[in-house]
Amino acid sequence: MTLLQILLIIFGSMLLLYMLRKPISEFVKFIFDNFFAVIFDKLGGWIENFLKYIKNQWDLVASKLSFSRLIASVLLSFLLILLCTVNYYLIYYGMEILLPSEEGTGALGFTPAGLASLVMMLTELLVGFVVLETIGFTDLFDLDKFPKIKMLRIIMISVLAILILAEVALAVYRTSQTALIEKADTGFEKFMSSLSYWIVGAIAFVVPVLIAILGFVLRDLFLFIAIVLLSITYVLFFLLNLIFTVLKNIITHIDDILNAILHILTKPVELIVNFILFILVKLKIVKPIIILIISLPFLFSTISFGKDQKPQPKLIVVLLDNSGSFKNFRDKAIDHCLKFIDAMHGGDKFALFLIESESLKRNESPINFTVPPPKGTIPTIIERKQMDSTKKANKEKISKLKKRELSGYTDIWGALMRASHFINSNLYTKYQKFLLIYSDMQDTKQRGPKLSINFENVCVKIFYADINEQTVKAIEFWKNKLSEYKAISVQVFTPDDSETMTDFTIKCEEQK
Amino acid sequence: MKCPACGYEPVKLGEKCPNCGTFIQNPYNITFHELVNNSKMDAWREAIAFILFAITVIIYIVFYT
Numbered sequence: 256m257t258l259l260q261i262l263l264i265i266f267g268s269m270l271l272l273y274m275l276r277k278p279i280s281e282f283v284k285f286i287f288d289n290f291f292a293v294i295f296d297k298l299g300g301w302i303e304n305f306l307k308y309i310k311n312q313w314d315l316v317a318s319k320l321s322f323s324r325l326i327a328s329v330l331l332s333f334l335l336i337l338l339c340t341v342n343y344y345l346i347y348y349g350m351e352i353l354l355p356s357e358e359g360t361g362a363l364g365f366t367p368a369g370l371a372s373l374v375m376m377l378t379e380l381l382v383g384f385v386v387l388e389t390i391g392f393t394d395l396f397d398l399d400k401f402p403k404i405k406m407l408r409i410i411m412i413s414v415l416a417i418l419i420l421a422e423v424a425l426a427v428y429r430t431s432q433t434a435l436i437e438k439a440d441t442g443f444e445k446f447m448s449s450l451s452y453w454i455v456g457a458i459a460f461v462v463p464v465l466i467a468i469l470g471f472v473l474r475d476l477f478l479f480i481a482i483v484l485l486s487i488t489y490v491l492f493f494l495l496n497l498i499f500t501v502l503k504n505i506i507t508h509i510d511d512i513l514n515a516i517l518h519i520l521t522k523p524v525e526l527i528v529n530f531i532l533f534i535l536v537k538l539k540i541v542k543p544i545i546i547l548i549i550s551l552p553f554l555f556s557t558i559s560f561g562k563d564q565k566p567q568p569k570l571i572v573v574l575l576d577n578s579g580s581f582k583n584f585r586d587k588a589i590d591h592c593l594k595f596i597d598a599m600h601g602g603d604k605f606a607l608f609l610i611e612s613e614s615l616k617r618n619e620s621p622i623n624f625t626v627p628p629p630k631g632t633i634p635t636i637i638e639r640k641q642m643d644s645t646k647k648a649n650k651e652k653i654s655k656l657k658k659r660e661l662s663g664y665t666d667i668w669g670a671l672m673r674a675s676h677f678i679n680s681n682l683y684t685k686y687q688k689f690l691l692i693y694s695d696m697q698d699t700k701q702r703g704p705k706l707s708i709n710f711e712n713v714c715v716k717i718f719y720a721d722i723n724e725q726t727v728k729a730i731e732f733w734k735n736k737l738s739e740y741k742a743i744s745v746q747v748f749t750p751d752d753s754e755t756m757t758d759f760t761i762k763c764e765e766q767k
Numbered sequence: 768m769k770c771p772a773c774g775y776e777p778v779k780l781g782e783k784c785p786n787c788g789t790f791i792q793n794p795y796n797i798t799f800h801e802l803v804n805n806s807k808m809d810a811w812r813e814a815i816a817f818i819l820f821a822i823t824v825i826i827y828i829v830f831y832t
Contacts, residue, residue, distance in 0.1 A: 267827065274813055529799070
């Protein structure tokens with residue numbers, strides 16, 4: 256692809272974009288405003304309301320949480336953890352009798368006895384917290400304001416009492432088992448074994464009761480955890496809302512962005528167009544010029560409809576001298592002849608006959624071909640390729656004549672008779688006819704016009720006719736003879752004329 | 768020509784109407800800047816762009832296809 260071709264494509268695209276910039280902009284605006292913006296609203300419209308909800312919840316939680324209480328709760332929670340650990344071992348101490356305590360038989364790294372102890376300890380803590388809520392000591396869920404809360408309070412106190420009593424009973428029972436006391440291997444077991452029944456029972460009662468009371472620190476810890484979670488959620492959704500707002504702004508203002516891009520892309524074209532329009536306005540010919548240019552294709556089409564749309568095809572018949580006397584010019588003549596082939600159009604016919612000792616003998620057919628005609632007025636790329644390949648194949652055939660053996664005699668009469676018959680065939684009545692003779696025109700066969708020769712409506716051109724004192728008469732003789740045979744024109748080109756020729760578009764110039 | 772405001776005839780382009788005093792704009796007496804910013808000329812601009820586009824396409828078809 257050449258630079259000019261690329262520039263033409265860019266210029267054409269910019270012009271197309273300039274013409275279509277308004278419909279493109281309106282179409283994109285319509286699509287984005289009525290389709291994408293609506294979908295986007297449906298997808299992300301809830302984020303803002305959700306943020307408001309989170310903010311309200313945060314405010315509510317924050318109103319219940321005071322910093323001093325939180326610090327106190329954190330400090331007390333250390334005591335609570337200590338008591339929970341003690342309580343766990345107390346329950347485990349008794350639970351060992353009921354459940355197996357071997358490693359690998361429970362879950363989550365706990366033995367069955369350990370797991371039951373953990374659950375029981377946590378239940379005591381949570382039940383204690385719920386009891387505190389029901390009596391209004393803590394106000395995290397404001398359970399005391401619920402109707403029929405007394406029943407829940409009694410149930411929770413009963414559950415707590417049962418758990419504590421079970422823990423006391425298990426601890427005291429374990430202490431009574433002398434066989435187990437003797438097997439005690441941990442420090443805690445040995446310590447518990449050394450205590451009397453009522454002390455063990457008192458510890459097993461006091462510790463869970465203390466845990467249940469200390470459950471009130473959960474209120475502030477829960478509030479703190481809630482406020483942390485709400486803050487994280489708020490920040491995440493705030494960022495999401497920010498991205499959503501930016502994208503929504505882009506979508507709803509896409510036409511502005513597009514207009515700006517189109518404006519930048521089409522600015523050079525706009526300047527050219529404005530400049531042309533300005534000149535036309537200043538010359539006061541804007542309307543007539545535009546109307547004239549727009550009507551030009553119609554004018555051309557009207558004119559062309561009046562005529563035959565396709566030009567008349569050409570029949571080019573070449574007589575090439577292959578005798579020894581033309582030896583010096585034969586190869587040049589072949590190259591010269593090939594240039595006419597390059598200039599041929601679709602539908603044109605070409606035939607090459609050799610001038611040899613027996614030119615009239617038809618045992619060897621001429622090199623002939625027709626350039627494939629295009630279906631339309633302007634050939635397509637494929638048609639052009641077909642035309643080029645036909646020309647190329649036949650040019651190669653003709654080039655091979657350079658290696659052909661030269662003949663001893665020059666039978667010009669025979670060649671003219673053969674060419675005359677060929678040209679006047681009924682197959683070529685609609686063709687514009689040309690006879691190109693590449694010869695020194697020195698007839699050594701002296702056959703004479705045995706058959707009728709007619710070159711009516713034929714333009715004759717003789718190339719590489721080397722005019723000198725010996726040949727001038729013969730060339731003049733043939734020129735007159737061809738005119739007698741009704742040729743439209745007979746032009747003679749010397750080797751110098753032939754070599755310096757540049758325009759190979761074949762035309763007929765009538766005889767003056 | 769007629770005055771577009773009062774219909775008085777004849778009035779000259781680029782002068783005031785002798786009847787009502789309305790200034791009659793001469794459409795040909797326009798600066799390049801006024802022409803660029805005149806949206807009434809859009810149709811003409813598009814016509815010129817279309818002609819240039821058609822010429823470009825014809826040149827491309829004739830020389831490169």
